[in-house]
Amino acid sequence: MLVSAKEMLNKARDGKYAVGQFNINNLEWTKAILLTAQECNSPVILGVSEGAGKYMCGYKTVVGMVNGMIESLGITVPVALHLDHGSYDGAKACIEAGFSSVMFDGSHYPIEENVAKTTELVNICNELGLSIEAEVGSIGGEEDGVVGAGECADPDECKMISDLGVTMLAAGIGNIHGKYPENWAGLSFETLAAVKDKVGDMPLVLHGGTGIPEDMIKKAISLGVAKINVNTECQLAFAAATREYVEAGKDLQGKGFDPRKLLAPGFEAIKATVKEKMELFGSIDKA
Numbered sequence: 589m590l591v592s593a594k595e596m597l598n599k600a601r602d603g604k605y606a607v608g609q610f611n612i613n614n615l616e617w618t619k620a621i622l623l624t625a626q627e628c629n630s631p632v633i634l635g636v637s638e639g640a641g642k643y644m645c646g647y648k649t650v651v652g653m654v655n656g657m658i659e660s661l662g663i664t665v666p667v668a669l670h671l672d673h674g675s676y677d678g679a680k681a682c683i684e685a686g687f688s689s690v691m692f693d694g695s696h697y698p699i700e701e702n703v704a705k706t707t708e709l710v711n712i713c714n715e716l717g718l719s720i721e722a723e724v725g726s727i728g729g730e731e732d733g734v735v736g737a738g739e740c741a742d743p744d745e746c747k748m749i750s751d752l753g754v755t756m757l758a759a760g761i762g763n764i765h766g767k768y769p770e771n772w773a774g775l776s777f778e779t780l781a782a783v784k785d786k787v788g789d790m791p792l793v794l795h796g797g798t799g800i801p802e803d804m805i806k807k808a809i810s811l812g813v814a815k816i817n818v819n820t821e822c823q824l825a826f827a828a829a830t831r832e833y834v835e836a837g838k839d840l841q842g843k844g845f846d847p848r849k850l851l852a853p854g855f856e857a858i859k860a861t862v863k864e865k866m867e868l869f870g871s872i873d874k875a
């Protein structure tokens with residue numbers, strides 16, 4: 589059964605570790621992440637961007653697939669199904685479809701409008717026992733067509749949004765989606781500490797988990813980050829393993845063209861990446 593992310597994140601914050609949000613794209617992705625979470629006895633959050641939701645034939649299809657897998661794979665660790673960077677309408681659609689958690693990304697609205705829309709969604713989620721993530725300060729890079737300039741959140745605005753009763757808060761601290769450029773300045777721990785100071789116990793979310801050096805991840809967790817999002821790294825691992833299989837001509841040998849064989853190395857690569865992140869985030873055996 590899907591659960592809200594609230595309890596797993598409060599536990600992570602108290603225990604000074606982070607729960608990974610891994611974005612899903614299809615059946616192989618979902619199966620790889622769920623099996624790894626179970627093997628690692630770790631809580632997990634499955635992230636679905638609006639674009640990935642469309643790709644997978646809509647939120648209802650995603651809910652059906654994930655619920656079916658949890659049952660047929662015998663998954664007993666806590667799993668939250670979470671809309672990533674949702675619009676106002678997208679959040680409502682996911683709530684309707686059976687997601688257990690949503691993110692409303694109102695970071696591109698003026699703060700008053702972000703507050704108004706977040707408040708409405710917080711009320712709906714609270715009533716239904718769902719978790720909700722809000723964002724302040726847009727996170728740079730490009731994700732599914734959503735382009736952010738990359739900025740450091742204003743700690744006072746973080747406090748304003750945090751006080752609305754959200755479950756978790758994503759604050760821009762110089763992080764960006766996708767690969768980090770050579771000249772990236774690194775995370776702004778100054779901003780993170782200032783945000784933490786204002787929002788107190790609120791579990792903080794670090795987006796753009798791909799390619800952040802391990803010491804920065806650990807420091808971010810020590811400063812209150814309880815959820816870390818990873819997407820691109822699984823995509824890179826899947827693509828590299830699939831490329832290797834094809835370049836070695838394995839799809840031309842025997843029944844190597846069978847999708848169950850062709851996609852297997854990529855599937856294993858996602859599993860290895862997820863496990864590595866769970867180890868780094870400290871969520872192993874925290875189910």
Ligand code: 13P
Binds near residue numbers: 672797798817
């Ligand atoms: P990366 O693709 O950089 O790992 O970011 C993922 C993310 O933040 C999803 O919201």
